Amino acid sequence: MWYAAAVNISYINSNFTKINRLGLMYHKNKKMSGIYIHVPYCKRKCNYCDFYSVASGSGKDKFANLIEKEIELRVNFLDNRTIETIYFGGGTPSMLPTDDIEKILRAIAKHFTVNPNSEITLEANPDDLSLEYLFALRKTGVNRLSIGVQSFCDSDLKQLDRRHDAAQAINAVNDAHKAGFSDISIDLIYGLPYSTNQIWEQNLTKAFALPITHLSCYHLIYEMGTPLDRKVKSGLVKPVDEDISVEQFELLQLYAQQFAFEHYEISNLSKKGHHSRHNTSYWKQIPYLGLGPSAHSYNGVTRCWNAKSIEQWGKSIENGLANPEAETLTETDKINEYFITSLRTIWGADLSYISSNFGKKVANTARKLSEKYAKEGIMAIDGNIIKIIPKHFFTSDGVIVDFLI
Numbered sequence: 001m002w003y004a005a006a007v008n009i010s011y012i013n014s015n016f017t018k019i020n021r022l023g024l025m026y027h028k029n030k031k032m033s034g035i036y037i038h039v040p041y042c043k044r045k046c047n048y049c050d051f052y053s054v055a056s057g058s059g060k061d062k063f064a065n066l067i068e069k070e071i072e073l074r075v076n077f078l079d080n081r082t083i084e085t086i087y088f089g090g091g092t093p094s095m096l097p098t099d100d101i102e103k104i105l106r107a108i109a110k111h112f113t114v115n116p117n118s119e120i121t122l123e124a125n126p127d128d129l130s131l132e133y134l135f136a137l138r139k140t141g142v143n144r145l146s147i148g149v150q151s152f153c154d155s156d157l158k159q160l161d162r163r164h165d166a167a168q169a170i171n172a173v174n175d176a177h178k179a180g181f182s183d184i185s186i187d188l189i190y191g192l193p194y195s196t197n198q199i200w201e202q203n204l205t206k207a208f209a210l211p212i213t214h215l216s217c218y219h220l221i222y223e224m225g226t227p228l229d230r231k232v233k234s235g236l237v238k239p240v241d242e243d244i245s246v247e248q249f250e251l252l253q254l255y256a257q258q259f260a261f262e263h264y265e266i267s268n269l270s271k272k273g274h275h276s277r278h279n280t281s282y283w284k285q286i287p288y289l290g291l292g293p294s295a296h297s298y299n300g301v302t303r304c305w306n307a308k309s310i311e312q313w314g315k316s317i318e319n320g321l322a323n324p325e326a327e328t329l330t331e332t333d334k335i336n337e338y339f340i341t342s343l344r345t346i347w348g349a350d351l352s353y354i355s356s357n358f359g360k361k362v363a364n365t366a367r368k369l370s371e372k373y374a375k376e377g378i379m380a381i382d383g384n385i386i387k388i389i390p391k392h393f394f395t396s397d398g399v400i401v402d403f404l405i
C-alpha cells in the first residue's frame with residue numbers, strides 16, 4: 001500500500017496534521033477535493049460508447065509518467081489540497097499495470113494530503129480481472145471497483161461488441177470479492193433494443209445475487225457518430241418503445257427495494273453507506289482536479305477540460321504546459337448547475353443554500369415550483385429541502401428544466 005493502512009485512528013480523529021510512517025501527511029479538514037484520472041485506452045471500442053479512448057495501447061507505457069508531470073504542473077488548481085476521493089475512469093483503467101496505478105497514487109500523495117479514509121475507485125472491464133491482477137491491485141490502495149458488466153445475457157453482449165461474456169463478468173465480481181474488495185459496483189445498461197423485460201429481470205436477479213454494494217444502471221443512449229447510432233439511422237436497429245424503458249426502470253426499483261438498495265441518484269443505487277462518494281461530490285459541487293486527455297476539472301470558480309487527444313495532451317505536458325481550455329462560470333451557470341445536479345439525487349436542493357448563494361428571488365421561485373410539483377405527487381418538500389421522488393427520477397429531466405433560468 002502506498003499509504004499506511006496502519007495509520008492510528010487517533011490520527012484520523014485528531015485536528016492536528018500528523019506524519020505517518022511513510023512520511024505522508026494527513027489532517028482533518030472539512031473541505032475536501034477529489035481527483036479524476038482519465039485512462040484513454042480500450043482493447044477495442046464498443047459500438048455504443050463515445051467516451052474518449054483509443055483502441056490501441058500505443059504510448060500506454062508513458063501514461064503514468066505524464067500523469068505524474070501533470071500533477072506537478074496543476075497542483076495549484078485546487079485551493080484545498082485534502083483529497084477524499086480518487087477515481088480512475090476511462091477508457092479502460094484496468095489496462096494499466098498495477099505498478100503504474102501505484103506510481104500515480106504515490107505522485108498524488110506526494111503533492112496532496114490524502115485522507116486515509118479516501119475512496120479510491122478503478123473502473124475495470126471484466127476480462128482484465130485475473131485473480132493475480134486483483135490481488136496486486138488491492139495492494140496499491142485501490143479500495144473500490146466499478147466493473148462494466150452491461151448485461152449478463154451473452155447475445156446482448158455480442159450486439160454491443162463487448163469483449164467479455166456473462167460467465168467472465170460473474171467470475172470477475174466473485175474474484176474481486178475473493179481478493180478482498182468489499183466495495184464493488186457493477187454497470188448495467190437497460191433499454192437495449194435487443195433486450196426484453198424478461199432478460200432485464202434475469203439481469204437484475206443475477207446482479208443482486210453477486211457480492212456487490214453498488215449498482216449503476218444507465219439507459220442506453222444513442223451517442224451521435226457511434227456505430228450503433230449509425231445502425232439506428234439506417235434502420236438496422238430499432239430503439240425500444242419508451243413504455244418498455246419505463247417498465248425496465250420500474251423493475252429496477254422493485255428489485256432494488258427487495259434487496260435493500262437505495263436509489264440515491266437517477267442512475268445509481270447502493271447498499272446503505274456505499275454510495276459513490278466520488279460521483280456524489282460532482283453532484284454536491286465539491287472541487288475536483290481532472291488529469292489525462294479529455295478530463296474535466298472544477299474548482300468552484302472555473303471549469304476546464306483537457307484536449308481530447310492523447311498526442312496533444314501528452315505534448316503539452318512534456319513541454320511543461322498544462323493548458324486546458326477553461327470557462328469561468330457565470331451566476332446563471334452556477335444556479336442551473338446546482339439544480340441540474342442536486343435534483344438528480346435523493347438529497348435534493350436546499351432552499352436556504354440557494355437563498356444565501358443565489359438570492360431570495362431564486363429561492364422563492366424554486367419553492368413555488370416545488371409546491372406545484374408536490375401537489376402533483378412528483379416532488380417532496382421537507383423544510384428547506386426540495387426533491388424529486390425517486391419513482392419519478394426517470395422523467396425528472398422534464399421537471400428539472402422548469403427550475404433553470
Ligand SMILES: C[S@@+](CC[C@H](N)C(=O)[O-])C[C@H]1O[C@@H](n2cnc3c(N)ncnc32)[C@H](O)[C@@H]1O
Binds near residue numbers: 124189
Ligand atoms: C466509459 S465506461 C468505462 C468502463 C469500462 N471501460 C467498461 O466498459 O466496462 C463507463 C460506463 O458507461 C456506460 N456507458 C457508456 N456508453 C454508454 C451509452 N451510450 N449509453 C449508456 N451507458 C453507457 C457503460 O455502462 C460503461 O460501463
Ligand code: SF4
Binds near residue numbers: 041046125
Ligand atoms: S464502454 Fe468501456 S470498453 Fe467499451 S469503448 Fe467505452 S470505455 Fe472502452
